[in-house]
Amino acid sequence: MGENILQKKILIIDDESLIRQVFSYYLEDQGYEIVTADNGRTGIELLKEELPQIILTDLRMPEANGMDVLKAARELDPEIPVVVISGVNSLDDAINALRQGAWDYLIKPVRDLSILSYTIEKSLEKSSLLKENRQYREHLEELVEERTMQLQLRNEQLDLSRRQIVGILSQAAEYRDFETGDHFLRVSEFSACIARGMGWDKKDVDMIQLASPVHDIGKIGIPDNILLKKGKLTAEEWTIMKKHCRYGERILTSNRFVNFFTHTDEELEPENVQKEAGQKLIETAANIALYHHEHWNGAGYPTGIKGVEIPVEARITAVADVYDALRSYRPYKDPWPEEDCLALIREESGKQFDPEVVQTFLDNLDKIRKIQNALTE
Numbered sequence: 001m002g003e004n005i006l007q008k009k010i011l012i013i014d015d016e017s018l019i020r021q022v023f024s025y026y027l028e029d030q031g032y033e034i035v036t037a038d039n040g041r042t043g044i045e046l047l048k049e050e051l052p053q054i055i056l057t058d059l060r061m062p063e064a065n066g067m068d069v070l071k072a073a074r075e076l077d078p079e080i081p082v083v084v085i086s087g088v089n090s091l092d093d094a095i096n097a098l099r100q101g102a103w104d105y106l107i108k109p110v111r112d113l114s115i116l117s118y119t120i121e122k123s124l125e126k127s128s129l130l131k132e133n134r135q136y137r138e139h140l141e142e143l144v145e146e147r148t149m150q151l152q153l154r155n156e157q158l159d160l161s162r163r164q165i166v167g168i169l170s171q172a173a174e175y176r177d178f179e180t181g182d183h184f185l186r187v188s189e190f191s192a193c194i195a196r197g198m199g200w201d202k203k204d205v206d207m208i209q210l211a212s213p214v215h216d217i218g219k220i221g222i223p224d225n226i227l228l229k230k231g232k233l234t235a236e237e238w239t240i241m242k243k244h245c246r247y248g249e250r251i252l253t254s255n256r257f258v259n260f261f262t263h264t265d266e267e268l269e270p271e272n273v274q275k276e277a278g279q280k281l282i283e284t285a286a287n288i289a290l291y292h293h294e295h296w297n298g299a300g301y302p303t304g305i306k307g308v309e310i311p312v313e314a315r316i317t318a319v320a321d322v323y324d325a326l327r328s329y330r331p332y333k334d335p336w337p338e339e340d341c342l343a344l345i346r347e348e349s350g351k352q353f354d355p356e357v358v359q360t361f362l363d364n365l366d367k368i369r370k371i372q373n374a375l376t377e
Helices: 017-029 040-050 066-076 088-099 113-176 183-197 202-214 217-221 235-241 244-252 255-261 271-291 312-327 338-347 355-363 365-374
Strands: 009-013 033-037 054-058 082-086 104-107
Touching: 009 017, 009 040, 017 033, 017 113, 033 040, 040 054, 040 066, 054 066, 054 113, 066 082, 066 088, 082 088, 082 113, 088 104, 104 113, 183 202, 183 312, 183 355, 183 365, 202 271, 202 312, 217 244, 244 271, 271 312, 312 338, 312 355, 312 365, 338 355, 355 365
Parallel strands: 009 033, 009 054, 054 082, 082 104
Antiparallel strands: none
């Protein structure tokens, strides 16, 4: 026999001393270490103490039978082979034991001990393969988990860089308009709060939270003498000012911007998934930039569309933007009291604003106030 069996321990459980002796002498000569028990109860105790690599057990024994041994072995370690030894008259018991998890069976009397040796070898080989497969599977799962964590980190880093770019663009537009750096953060959080209140799933809430801050990015293209004018704009100046919506859409759908946000990394999510997410972000941000000054009744600009023709992300951002603009200080105006802001928003429900968005905004007013307080300088 090879070296691989020298350390193998066999537990033999049988109430017939002759069988125990014959099996023990033969298997010791084969190089196995032998432990014996004359009843099932003692066998179960030795199973837990000795931790054998294989068990040979009679089925019909006093105190505890072979089925009890089989159950104990499966509970301790399902990979321990259990070979049952059955008389001809108890063949049905052996078949039942196989159904319950026994690995093989031998019929008494075992006249050819080479059959015993062969049965043990095959059972040990099977057990070894099962252990190797389990260890390989566990190792593979660890590798997959580790790789998943690495890819998740890469995804988070890529998402962070995109968020930083959006933040920089948002602030660039606001600084030109003398708006505070927190305006785009409040609009972002207000929009997310409203979307969440309308029952949006987390993915879509995250999308509007990221896209809404660039609603006024098009103001970068408005001349300073118009953008920064403190007095009332002339009709011609107002026409130019309204162009910031189209400028914003143009910026957000430019090739350079689209290429950055639809960039794919072959080591991250599948390419089509990454591109789809980037394209969805571009579409959402461009819709907000272009349509956030449209009115529910069709009296807005730049296209004059109305009702549900206006993308819902733009309808939400419109309420968030107007509320924060009214509540915030500007060089040309003091902040409005909250009650005046709410009165205007209620009055414009069904006119400038989507009634459902307004109602959701009002239903979540406590959360809106907390955001306002947390993000006000």
